[in-house]
Amino acid sequence: LWAAAAGAGLNWDAALTWDSSAVSRLSVRLVSLLISIGGMLITALLLGIVSEALGRKVDEMRRGRSAVLECNHTLILGWSEKIFCLLDEL
Numbered sequence: 001l002w003a004a005a006a007g008a009g010l011n012w013d014a015a016l017t018w019d020s021s022a023v024s025r026l027s028v029r030l031v032s033l034l035i036s037i038g039g040m041l042i043t044a045l046l047l048g049i050v051s052e053a054l055g056r057k058v059d060e061m062r063r064g065r066s067a068v069l070e071c072n073h074t075l076i077l078g079w080s081e082k083i084f085c086l087l088d089e090l
Helices: 002-006 022-063 083-089
Strands: none
Touching: none
């Protein structure tokens, strides 16, 4: 089964050459389908968790509730020709 899935396309006949019964073929396809659907659901779940966490963090930053890690900084709001005198004083 793995050789068929990893090869170029899904060649189900090559994976089932050891047993050609219809029940075996159906069971292999059913298990493969369930594994595929399970993988998609797990991927969607992880994507939703990461997306929600990032959205929550962006909302915290937008509201201004995030921690400020810097210290000993000076914030200058506005710009004019007097900025150079102010910078000389700092």
